[in-house]
Amino acid sequence: MIETDRLIFRKYTLKDLDFLISMTSDPEMMKYIGKGTTWTEDFTKERMKLWMNRYEEGHISLMLAIRKSDQSFIGHAGLLPQEVEGKDELEVGYWIAKPYWGQGYASEAAIAWKEYGMNHLGKDRLISLIKLGNTGSQNVAKKNGMSLEKEIVFHEVEAEMWSIHR
Template identity: 55%
Template sequence: MHIQSDRLQFRNYTDEDFQFLWSLLADPEMIRYIGKGQTRNKSEALEFLYWIYRSYKENPKSGLMLLVRKEDGKRIGHAGLVAQTIEGIDELEVGYWVAKEFWGQGYAKEAAEALRDYGLHQLGEKRLISLIQPRNTASHKVAQHIGMTIEKEVILSGQNVCVYAIEKEGQNGLPAIGNGKAVVKQD
């Protein structure tokens, strides 16, 4: 399965993408709002890649996917729908992470929109969340842009995290934001 947007192609990670993934995980500025905010060495980055592979096997319709710019095939980050358990409830998170050289170009918004549309319209999910640390203002703006609203704050991995959410149906049964325009192809 492949998801794409106007400028981005989503695809599963492969072993050839490891150096790119490690470059993200080893950069303190990139990782500061992810989990505990700690960089990862090569073996820890490899374990993270194996976690991504395991998530593909557990649920082939979700997981972190590499973001590739269509115009030149350049890897620019990753995004995906990731299973999370928040206060004992299973949720599906819209996650997005763009390499800093591509910040400010709208790629995170575009990826998040495509994932929102895919999750709500193609997968038929009734609700999606995003987990964002309070000081990560750029990610707060992305979540708000795709129609998410903040519900509460929780503690995950020792960090305060804002839980943003969007429901498939808005008030009075009206459709939530999202037009289903993400393009999904089955392999």
């Protein structure tokens, strides 16, 4: 299990669906996720099941982020396999629920998952895909030691690919 000073991460279960729906149904929260639109409850459940299936197959995926001090669900983070321009990459991904923005949780989570990917999994390179204009996530990537590599179109969305190399 991965944890930081303030956060602990665990695998999603279907009992967590209401929390995930609270994030994916919020237009402000979803502005920089995917195509920038909210998700239906059915689509949210499909995505959650995809992440849960990855756990069962022995892979990593997004995990629920829980604040240690009061056990509040504050978002999720993890490592996601992505194919970018025909190349397999491993992405450090993170979403923090709106009530917890501006408190350093995204940086804390991203750094923890970067360290896990490089130190535990032995990866020499990790990326973060950031939608154009998402200055908050750009700042998180910088704090995580990443540099802007290039602008790309990822799943029909203009984005930046940030990366770190060992």
